[in-house]
Amino acid sequence: MERSTRQRQAIRDTLREADRPLSPGEILEHARQQVPGLGIATVYRTINALVEEGSVVVVDLPGEAARYEMAGKQHHHHFHCTSCGKVFELMACPGDLSWLAPPGFRAERHEIVLYGSCPDCPGA
Structure with a gap:
């Protein structure tokens, strides 16, 4: 078991508090509020460890880089803001x-992604 560090805890907190899947860059941006010196390499290393232990899952969208969210959520789908x-x-x-x-x-499973604009973007 990997030891708990401030960096690891900040990344866990960021994912737990997020109401949506986050990219590594978004995780870095939010977790730096708790740990200002946090680097992207630590984010990737920690994400990989959390995925491996099963507490975080990968959200794959066609043609996009992976995003991450906490495991254990009910079956759900995603909306991708194209703006x-x-x-x-x-x-x-x-x-x-x-x-x-x-x-x-x-059919064994399904995933649905809706595409459009979120309320914060022009054209919403």
Whole structure:
């Protein structure tokens, strides 16, 4: 087990307090409020360790760099703002979409990403 450090705790706090998946850069920006000298290499190293231990999960969006959020959340989907690039959680799910699979195929899971503008961006 890795020892707890101020840097590690700041990164955990940042992910826990976020209401959306964060990029490593966003994690760095927010965690630096607690630990001003925090560097991006420490963020990546810590994220990898947290993913490996299972307390953080990767949020993959097509064509985008990975983002991260705390594990243990209910099944949910995401909204990607095409103006600012932020990703937000959608807490609703349309349910079983296996009927969309071609005949003979067996759907095992689904992920949905909505794209558009968030309320903070022009055109919202």
